Amino acid sequence: MSIYSKVKPQFWEAGSRSGPNKNLFNFRRIWHLAILLLAVVALVPLLIMTFIDYNVTRHSLESENLLRTSRTTSNTRRTVTNFLHERKKALAFLAEHQGVQRLLNKQNLEAILSSMQKSFGGFVDIGVIDENGKQRAYIGPHDLLGRDYSEQEWFQNTLSRGAYTSGVFLGFRDEPHLIVARRIQDFKSGKSFVLRATLDTEEFNTILSSIDLPDTGDAFIVDRDGIIQTPSKWHGDFLSKVDLPRPEFSETTRVLQETSKDGTAYTVGYAYVTDTPFIVLVIKNTAELMRPLNTIRMELLWLLAISIAIILFVIVGVATYMVNKIYMADQTRARTLHQVEHTNRMASIGRLAAGVAHEINNPLAIINEKAGLINDLFVFKEEYANDRRLLANIHSIIASVERCGKITKRLLSFARHIDVHEANIRFKDIAEEVIGFLQKEAEYRSITIKMNIPEDLPEFTSDRGKLQQIFLNLVNNAFQAMNDGGNLAISASEEMDNSLIFAVEDDGCGIPETDKKRIFDPFFSTKKTTGGTGLGLSITYGLVQELGGAMTVDSDVGKGTTFTITMPLKANKADDNEDITG
């Protein structure tokens, strides 16, 4: 037996019924609906909760990433701002404290540069430029004394604005640097000078490289044209244009989601450094930031899959169990209904049969007596005694009356047995009674009936009416399965285990293997189109069970069918229903 047939519930093969309420009894449909409904009720909230949980986690992770990026950007800007602010203030202090003349003094300027390098750090050189743009004093590693800056934009800007911080550029020295410059006034001559110092960009690089970023993260400074001012790991070469759009001006730190030209999504934190051309950029690969989400997503998916599997398993189990229970209850209900229906029908037939028999018996008795009287007259009076033709006619009438009498007696017997409960039974009597009913049909259809019932078969106690009905149904069934000229055999034998075996065997069309399991189900019929109710064998099966017996079928398509009934010799009845006929 395959696993499928082992786990297959009983209702699986139950045929659907016809009629307006057919869906009520389509158990496979009920099963499907139950599973669907339970699955929807159980799984939809689970899926919604999982979806919500996933989104909440994603949002919180995104928020955390934005916050961290924003904080990093903000801190970097503060550091850069402080760095530049300190150095600009140092220049302002020098301008106020020293005055132009002292600053033009080479020794003094050298001492100042040395002090500033020691105390502040980051200063590369320092110079004083007159209002014509000529460098009048210079201390530093390059030979820039006398250099003319009058055409330089930064020089003009410093003169016009009073203070200036440049972006990073290569300049005359061909090295990346930035300058901070301040206009100072010589009180003696009234002329304007520019005090300029060059700052080492290495300091910037150190600040930015100290930021704790993931591998794909990047922190650098661009100017307001988007030119990269400090080395970037991933977003362009030094002093080239950054590969992301320049963020719009904001006084506060902001974080954006940007997509590069190659389609990579980035979380970009930026902050404009006040009074400088610098924009601090902290760029992180969004996918990498969201990587923890992948782990969470996988965990959620596993949990969801396992939960769904368990829920579906339980749902299928519960639905199968419940629908099977409903099916069994329905089967029991149907069987009871059919029994009641059958009993009522049999009671009606019985009443009808008894009525007919009673009504016929009286006129039959009159015919009998009249024919008898004529016969007596012929027998007792010599003048008629030799008229053999007349006597033959009279005997024919008497024989016919006798035949009618037997029929009415059989009808009465049949009717009577419906109400009879238990009695001692000779199986041969039952078989003969049943065959008696169908003898005419058998003769008409040339069906040969053989009875192999041993004379010494013991009597047994059972319900005569029910037994009669069982065999009537089986013989009727066999008749329907056979063509004209078929063979029917009724046999009986005693078994060693105190039981009797009765068999009704025909050589009719047989039952296909697929139908065999269902022939005892109520409403199962292969003759529905020709008026079969599908109740005959179901009722028969029920009756056999009621009498404590068992019924099996053995059939080969085209060869015939044998119904075998095993009855206990000593009545050992199944839960017998109260006799409904009363």
Place this chain on the structure above:
Amino acid sequence: MSEKVLLIDDEVEFLENLSERMRVRGMDVSTAETPENAVAAIDSGDYDAIVLDLQMPGMNGIEMLKLIKKSHPDMQVILLTGQATLEAGIQAMKLGAMDFMEKPADINALTEKIKKAQAKKMVLVEKKTESKVKDILNSKGW
């Protein structure tokens, strides 16, 4: 000795034919079509057996049987009916009917039963007579 039989049935035609056939067989047959006639006939004649129909207008066979058994406990009654039910048969036998036959009945079977009824009645009468004689002898002190 011919058997003295009373046939009780509301079917006059049946009654006439059956009685004639029984007479042909040497029986002394009387008939009654109504319960009233039947009661009168039973009271006036000493029958060996009564053949009684179960279904009659006025009084059914069971009631008639009760009545007969009440007044003539030794009377042998054979029920002959076209409306036989097992219950009626069992009830009749319990009430003391000698036998129960269904219509149409075989005349020979019926005459056999009547002969048995006569023999049974004779035995009963003999026993009764014997016990009466014994009673008289006892009362006289013989």
